[in-house]
Amino acid sequence: MTPPYESRYEPWDPARGSEIIAEHAKREGATLVILHALQEAFGHIPEPAIPMVASALNLSRAEVYGVFTFYHDFRAKPAGRHVLKLCRAEACQAAGGDALAARAEQKLGIALGNTTADERLTLEPIYCLGLCATAPSAMLDGRLIGRLNEARIDAIVAETQR
Amino acid sequence: MTLRLYVPRDAGAVAVGADEVALALEQAAAKRSIAIEIIRTGSRGLYWLEPMVEFATPAGRVAFGPVTVAGAPALLEAMTADGAHPLRLGLADEIPWLKRQTRLTFARCGVIDPRSLDHYRAHGGYKGLKRALSLGPDTILAEVTASGLRGRGGAGFPTGIKWKTVAQAMADRKYIVCNADEGDSGTFADRMIMEGDPFLVIEGMTIAAIAVGASKGYIYIRSEYPHAVEAMNAAISAARRAGYLGRRTGDATRSFDLEVRVGAGAYVCGEETSLLESLEGRRGIVRAKPPLPAHHGLFGKPTVINNVLSFAAVPFVLTEGAKAYADFGMGRSRGTMPIQLAGNIRRGGLFETAFGVTLGELVDEIGGGTLSGRPVRAVQVGGPLGAYFPRALFDTPFDYEAFAARDGLIGHGGIVVFDDSVDMAKQARFAMEFCAIESCGKCTPCRIGSTRGVETIDKIVRGERVAENRAVVEDLCNTMKLGSLCALGGFTPYPVMSALKHFSEDFGPAPTRLQAAE
Numbered sequence: 001m002t003p004p005y006e007s008r009y010e011p012w013d014p015a016r017g018s019e020i021i022a023e024h025a026k027r028e029g030a031t032l033v034i035l036h037a038l039q040e041a042f043g044h045i046p047e048p049a050i051p052m053v054a055s056a057l058n059l060s061r062a063e064v065y066g067v068f069t070f071y072h073d074f075r076a077k078p079a080g081r082h083v084l085k086l087c088r089a090e091a092c093q094a095a096g097g098d099a100l101a102a103r104a105e106q107k108l109g110i111a112l113g114n115t116t117a118d119e120r121l122t123l124e125p126i127y128c129l130g131l132c133a134t135a136p137s138a139m140l141d142g143r144l145i146g147r148l149n150e151a152r153i154d155a156i157v158a159e160t161q162r
Numbered sequence: 163m164t165l166r167l168y169v170p171r172d173a174g175a176v177a178v179g180a181d182e183v184a185l186a187l188e189q190a191a192a193k194r195s196i197a198i199e200i201i202r203t204g205s206r207g208l209y210w211l212e213p214m215v216e217f218a219t220p221a222g223r224v225a226f227g228p229v230t231v232a233g234a235p236a237l238l239e240a241m242t243a244d245g246a247h248p249l250r251l252g253l254a255d256e257i258p259w260l261k262r263q264t265r266l267t268f269a270r271c272g273v274i275d276p277r278s279l280d281h282y283r284a285h286g287g288y289k290g291l292k293r294a295l296s297l298g299p300d301t302i303l304a305e306v307t308a309s310g311l312r313g314r315g316g317a318g319f320p321t322g323i324k325w326k327t328v329a330q331a332m333a334d335r336k337y338i339v340c341n342a343d344e345g346d347s348g349t350f351a352d353r354m355i356m357e358g359d360p361f362l363v364i365e366g367m368t369i370a371a372i373a374v375g376a377s378k379g380y381i382y383i384r385s386e387y388p389h390a391v392e393a394m395n396a397a398i399s400a401a402r403r404a405g406y407l408g409r410r411t412g413d414a415t416r417s418f419d420l421e422v423r424v425g426a427g428a429y430v431c432g433e434e435t436s437l438l439e440s441l442e443g444r445r446g447i448v449r450a451k452p453p454l455p456a457h458h459g460l461f462g463k464p465t466v467i468n469n470v471l472s473f474a475a476v477p478f479v480l481t482e483g484a485k486a487y488a489d490f491g492m493g494r495s496r497g498t499m500p501i502q503l504a505g506n507i508r509r510g511g512l513f514e515t516a517f518g519v520t521l522g523e524l525v526d527e528i529g530g531g532t533l534s535g536r537p538v539r540a541v542q543v544g545g546p547l548g549a550y551f552p553r554a555l556f557d558t559p560f561d562y563e564a565f566a567a568r569d570g571l572i573g574h575g576g577i578v579v580f581d582d583s584v585d586m587a588k589q590a591r592f593a594m595e596f597c598a599i600e601s602c603g604k605c606t607p608c609r610i611g612s613t614r615g616v617e618t619i620d621k622i623v624r625g626e627r628v629a630e631n632r633a634v635v636e637d638l639c640n641t642m643k644l645g646s647l648c649a650l651g652g653f654t655p656y657p658v659m660s661a662l663k664h665f666s667e668d669f670g671p672a673p674t675r676l677q678a679a680e
């Protein structure tokens with residue numbers, strides 16, 4: 001299914017992939033650096049990129065795949081158009097984060113860790129943004145939000161559904 | 163005359179509108195043709211007042227907060243007239259909450275422009291390095307040891323001893339690694355100092371490099387901190403351009419360079435050996451110790467790995483001398499600790515003070531109790547692996563040993579406050595759940611025990627064989643304590659057992675718990 005909007009990311013292209021890999025391959029312990037750069041460009045780690053990274057770094061496919069799956073940040077497929085990360089760690093729990101997460105789930109009709117059917121929004125838990133004195137906190141498309149409340153959740157949901 | 167304003171660019175301030183406020187002030191000034199200059203600083207750490215805006219007066223910087231976009235024009239008006247305003251807080255340096263602190267590490271944070279090396283030097287920056295270069299490695303090691311500085315990442319290991327081990331190791335190459343993974347909920351001091359005074363971290367790491375003979379350093383920053391990544395990268399470039407990094411490091415014989423690496427959302431990568439694995443490009447699986455990183459660290463080379471705040475404390479020690487630092491504190495906890503007040507708290511933020519202040523002073527007096535206005539019921543100190551303390555333990559002084567004696571830990575100095583609506587069985591369950599999510603998978607008690615823990619607490623809450631299942635949880639905790647390689651599995655029992663011990667009434671079928679809360 002093609003999403004009903006233009007993606008912020010480039011479509012997968014092996015030539016572009018190798019270019020990105022080559023750019024960082026000479027650095028010490030380059031695997032994470034390369035995976036971050038690939039995800040930055042393509043919005044996820046395209047499967048064909050894994051053997052390419054492996055051969056550039058002289059590693060086995062299994063090793064690179066193992067790194068890719070170990071870290072929560074790396075995606076196997078692109079996220080929705082918007083990504084809303086709600087902090088679910090203790091400081092935000094103490095400040096009413098549980099109820100806000102439940103409200104977001106209910107408004108969007110999806111549980112944390114999922115994307116809406118129209119692929120407009122991915123809702124994810126995050127464990128601490130370091131904004132614990134102005135909790136609860138969230139991150140919307142890389143933008144930080146402190147002192148989150150019900151009205152703000154509702155506004156975000158409305159804004160991202162447009 | 164140009165009006166000089168200061169608006170934080172700190173992520174915590176930006177999250178509550180600092181960028182929009184800066185823009186609104188600029189627009190209001192343009193509209194009224196008032197010449198202003200806005201300097202973007204770090205945060206002073208008084209987060210309930212963010213966005214806090216300051217402006218320069220002959221008497222000093224006058225602060226206002228929390229400022230809103232809508233209030234920007236009126237604020238500008240008040241500044242030009244230097245007149246009254248409901249949000250006026252007076253001279254920033256005289257705000258009691260700030261004045262009561264002992265800011266050795268955070269002296270410049272919120273004051274200077276973190277992008278300006280000139281500001282840094284004008285406020286005493288790079289004096290520690292200068293003195294370090296004149297003293298030489300042995301004396302640097304002696305000073306850091308004599309300061310009594312202990313690692314601020316959680317374990318509290320003496321920094322001087324760690325450095326000495328690396329200095330004595332023979333190798334063609336040594337590394338300095340800064341642990342900026344700051345994954346503990348309720349902590350943000352590393353983030354603040356990287357964003358607000360990044361040259362301080364660079365200076366501390368450079369002094370470490372000279373002390374141990376290292377040529378390359380890495381700062382491993384969690385991916386949740388994009389602002390810190392940007393600030394550190396900008397500072398590294400500026401330091402390189404000015405000759406503080408790269409070939410010379412302030413004198414002709416040495417070279418030390420730094421690079422930022424970004425994590426990828428794994429809490430366990432804050433554990434030092436897991437972090438080294440990650441830096442090497444692998445899964446963050448914890449390594450068995452020995453060998454210590456000091457002998458066999460990054461890429462197998464002797465490596466100093468310290469928390470951001472440990473490095474950030476060093477320039478003061480070198481500038482003012484070990485004694486000036488060690489004069490603060492109590493017992494074996496010397497110097498100051500940047501304490502972070504978080505969660506449901508009225509005055510949350512960064513409070514740097516000498517060790518010895520009590521938990522009660524921090525939460526009730528300094529923090530002002532809960533934001534919700536309800537009674538404080540529990541506080542978690544030291545992050546997700548730290549114990550929950552009830553009010554009955556509020557006389558505990560902030561000190562490594564005093565907390566350990568009460569089955570707790572100070573960790574990285576975060577305090578998360580909960581009011582009386584908290585359900586402590588839910589918090590204990592979360593501790594187990596978090597361990598299950600973040601476990602690196604190496605040890606069975608951590609990987610499997612935590613999941614069993616979640617299931618068993620669920621049974622208790624449902625009222626199934628409560629006494630028996632409480633015993634199962636205790637048993638699981640013991641197994642995790644004894645059978646885990648690192649503190650993720652080994653310390654998760656702290657929050658769980660403390661919740662069971664101090665808030666026993668929450669661990670039963672729901673109806674009794676609700677009655678107990680009435």
Ligand SMILES: Cc1cc2nc3c(=O)[nH]c(=O)nc-3n(C[C@H](O)[C@H](O)[C@H](O)COP(=O)(O)O)c2cc1C
Pocket residue numbers: 312313314315316317318319321341342343344345346429430431432433434435467468469470472473648649650
């Ligand atoms: C699960 C786990 C997470 C940790 N996270 C951090 C962290 O985010 N930052 C940190 O400095 N230390 C963290 N530590 C402690 C480090 O292993 C290590 O003790 C520290 O980096 C040493 O530096 P220091 O001596 O300056 O404290 C963590 C430990 C464990 C077991």
Ligand code: SF4
Pocket residue numbers: 430448600601602603604605606608609646647648649650651652
């Ligand atoms: S205790 Fe847990 S996180 Fe630590 S090494 Fe063992 S499995 Fe990994």
